[in-house]
Amino acid sequence: MKTKLALIAVLLLLCASFAQTATHYEAFLDSIEAHAAAILLEKERLDSLKALANAEKASPKDEFEKQIDYEKRLAEFEKAKQQKILALEQDFQNRTKENMEKLRGGIASKEDIQPNWEGMLRKDGDIEAYRERIDKFAKKTKEAKAKMSRISQLLGKLALAPNEQKSLTEHWQRKNALYISRLEKARELMLDYIIQDQAKILSTERKKHEMSLGAYNADKEEFEFSMSDTSSQTIPFIFSGVVKMSPQQARETNRQTDNFTASVDYINFPLITEEARLYPGVKKANVFYNEQELKNTGSFRMVPGLDQHSGFREWAIYADSLLTGKLAPRNLDSLYAMSASAARAATAAKKKESSSSLAGKTVFRIAMFGLSATSLGLGLWQNSEVDSKSKKVNRLYLEAHNDLNDPQKRKAYKKGADDVNASENLRAGFYIGAGVFGAAGAVSFFF
Numbered sequence: 001m002k003t004k005l006a007l008i009a010v011l012l013l014l015c016a017s018f019a020q021t022a023t024h025y026e027a028f029l030d031s032i033e034a035h036a037a038a039i040l041l042e043k044e045r046l047d048s049l050k051a052l053a054n055a056e057k058a059s060p061k062d063e064f065e066k067q068i069d070y071e072k073r074l075a076e077f078e079k080a081k082q083q084k085i086l087a088l089e090q091d092f093q094n095r096t097k098e099n100m101e102k103l104r105g106g107i108a109s110k111e112d113i114q115p116n117w118e119g120m121l122r123k124d125g126d127i128e129a130y131r132e133r134i135d136k137f138a139k140k141t142k143e144a145k146a147k148m149s150r151i152s153q154l155l156g157k158l159a160l161a162p163n164e165q166k167s168l169t170e171h172w173q174r175k176n177a178l179y180i181s182r183l184e185k186a187r188e189l190m191l192d193y194i195i196q197d198q199a200k201i202l203s204t205e206r207k208k209h210e211m212s213l214g215a216y217n218a219d220k221e222e223f224e225f226s227m228s229d230t231s232s233q234t235i236p237f238i239f240s241g242v243v244k245m246s247p248q249q250a251r252e253t254n255r256q257t258d259n260f261t262a263s264v265d266y267i268n269f270p271l272i273t274e275e276a277r278l279y280p281g282v283k284k285a286n287v288f289y290n291e292q293e294l295k296n297t298g299s300f301r302m303v304p305g306l307d308q309h310s311g312f313r314e315w316a317i318y319a320d321s322l323l324t325g326k327l328a329p330r331n332l333d334s335l336y337a338m339s340a341s342a343a344r345a346a347t348a349a350k351k352k353e354s355s356s357s358l359a360g361k362t363v364f365r366i367a368m369f370g371l372s373a374t375s376l377g378l379g380l381w382q383n384s385e386v387d388s389k390s391k392k393v394n395r396l397y398l399e400a401h402n403d404l405n406d407p408q409k410r411k412a413y414k415k416g417a418d419d420v421n422a423s424e425n426l427r428a429g430f431y432i433g434a435g436v437f438g439a440a441g442a443v444s445f446f447f
Helices: 001-015 025-055 068-108 125-157 162-199 247-253 310-324 336-339 341-402 407-443
Strands: 202-203 209-219 222-229 237-244 261-266 282-290 293-296 294-300
Touching: 025 341, 068 162, 125 310, 162 336, 222 294, 237 261, 237 282, 261 294, 261 310, 282 294
Parallel strands: none
Antiparallel strands: 202 261, 209 222, 222 237, 237 294, 261 282, 282 293
16 A cells, blocks of 8 residues: 555656646646645654554663652653654644645635547547547546546545545535536537538439439429439439429420439438448439429438348438437537536536426325325215115115015115115225325325
8 A cells, every 4th residue: 555655646746737737637636646645655654653653662660760760751751752743743744734735725726627638529520530539538437437436535544624524525526526527528529529420411413313204283383203313322212202393394394304403412321331331311302404493392212122231220210310300419519518517507407307306296296195085085975875875775675575576676676785886896996096096195205
């Protein structure tokens, strides 16, 4: 332990330039760790010297020494020992004063220290570069948490006064939480950069594809229109729909597509196959007749054979989310990760969620107890119904028993018995409901 602390303390010399004002949070962590290790190294030295001092014993009384002289010598020895220990403690305070001041000042400082972003927040890479940065930020987060835990253990061994220890711990945890939050926001930023890139709308060059014209609707001034390029090794597609054309233009075409050209818009999210990178995520058709763009409506169909490629299903689900806007970029920038408000917003969101959850539980609890009370009331009402109907059935039973030849009385008795059974079942159901609703309301206090 002492060797490890000594090695860490050496870091203090290496990071002296960061001691006053750290240029980034990683340097701040190194500085705090070095200061804490240096202080604990001195503390171990102090404890060792104090143990040696406490182990010292006065020479025993010999036969020629008066008792009073021995007691005086013993008292002077103990006094000298205590003075020596006080001197050691004062020397410890002097030796650790600078490190302790820098440690306290650094942790309690209100200075907002950014992580060492190393230029990774810039939007200057491709998707693979952003994915690599996500992995780096994840690794950085893991390593930082391990280092923070290690430093927290060192800080816990400083034997500070309880109030100071509490205050220092609060500052320490708050700073670390902001740092971790920023790294997590940086990962979100990289994901958004990726989605921004994937959702980017690209367009092919205008050219003549395989095209055909179908029926013309003169009333709507629409021509049935289809085109495709299924053999393309970049953007394969099949489109069918209608294009707006005046009757004069329609007549001019003579149902030929010679003067038609088109381009298609597609998203920058390829289906990677063994042979090529295909971009079948087509979004819009742009149709032109004699350089005039025609309004069109229609849809794209899947090109046969694409679904045979490995990973097509996963690609199609993700591409559909991009095409429909379900997965849309938030258009974040580097300020999202750098801002301290990001962490505060996350904390506020959690508090709001907790408050909303509490409100929801309160409404649920009131509803459950209300239903329980209602069920109990209905159960009591059915209980009185059972008593009343039971008395009536007893009377009908006696009448039917006394006149066995009267079928009407037997029928009346049977109906009365059925009514009693029905009321008993309702009563049981309401009582059970009261218990279930009441239990649900009670359980909500614990979850």
